[in-house]
Amino acid sequence: MKVAFATTWLIMILGPLGTVNGQDLDRALSRVQSAFGPEYRFKVDREDRLVIDLLKQGRPVRQDVVYIEFLDSTAVRWSEQERAVEMACAEAHGQCIDKEIFHLGTVRHTGRSTLPLPEGRPTDEAVVAMRGLIVAGQARVAGKGLETHRRPDRRK
Structure with a gap:
C-alpha cells in the first residue's frame, strides 16, 4: 500500500515536469509573435x-512551412548582414523548409530561412523567442510518442 501511494505521488509530482502542454506552446507562440510584430x-x-506568414501591408507575401522537429534550435541566430533572424534545418533534414513566395506562385525547398526584423525591434529578444518556440514545439512532438503522421506535399 505504501509503495503504491509513493509511486502515485511521484508520478503526480514529477510527471508534469517532463511534459509540454498546449499552454507552453501557446506562450512560446505569443512571445515570438510579440518579438517579431504585426x-x-x-x-x-x-x-x-x-507556419510563418510574412505580411506586407497586411497581405501575405511569403509563407514558410516546416515540421518543427526538423529544425535546429541551436542554429537560430541574428544575421547582421541580412538584418534578419536566421533559422536552419537540422543536419539530418537537409532542405526541410518549404518557402512559398506568393507573387511568384512557387514553393522552394531550402535548408534555411531568414526572417527580416523591422527597424527598432530588439534582435536578441527575437532570437531567444524563436529558439524557445522551436524547443517548446519539439518537446510537444516528443511527448506525443512515436505516433506516425502523414507528411503531405505542398504545391510544387
Whole structure:
C-alpha cells in the first residue's frame, strides 16, 4: 500500500515536469509573435508544422512551412548582414523548409530561412523567442510518442 501511494505521488509530482502542454506552446507562440510584430503570423498546425506568414501591408507575401522537429534550435541566430533572424534545418533534414513566395506562385525547398526584423525591434529578444518556440514545439512532438503522421506535399 505504501509503495503504491509513493509511486502515485511521484508520478503526480514529477510527471508534469517532463511534459509540454498546449499552454507552453501557446506562450512560446505569443512571445515570438510579440518579438517579431504585426508583419508576421506564427502558428503550429495539426501536423506539428511551424507556419510563418510574412505580411506586407497586411497581405501575405511569403509563407514558410516546416515540421518543427526538423529544425535546429541551436542554429537560430541574428544575421547582421541580412538584418534578419536566421533559422536552419537540422543536419539530418537537409532542405526541410518549404518557402512559398506568393507573387511568384512557387514553393522552394531550402535548408534555411531568414526572417527580416523591422527597424527598432530588439534582435536578441527575437532570437531567444524563436529558439524557445522551436524547443517548446519539439518537446510537444516528443511527448506525443512515436505516433506516425502523414507528411503531405505542398504545391510544387
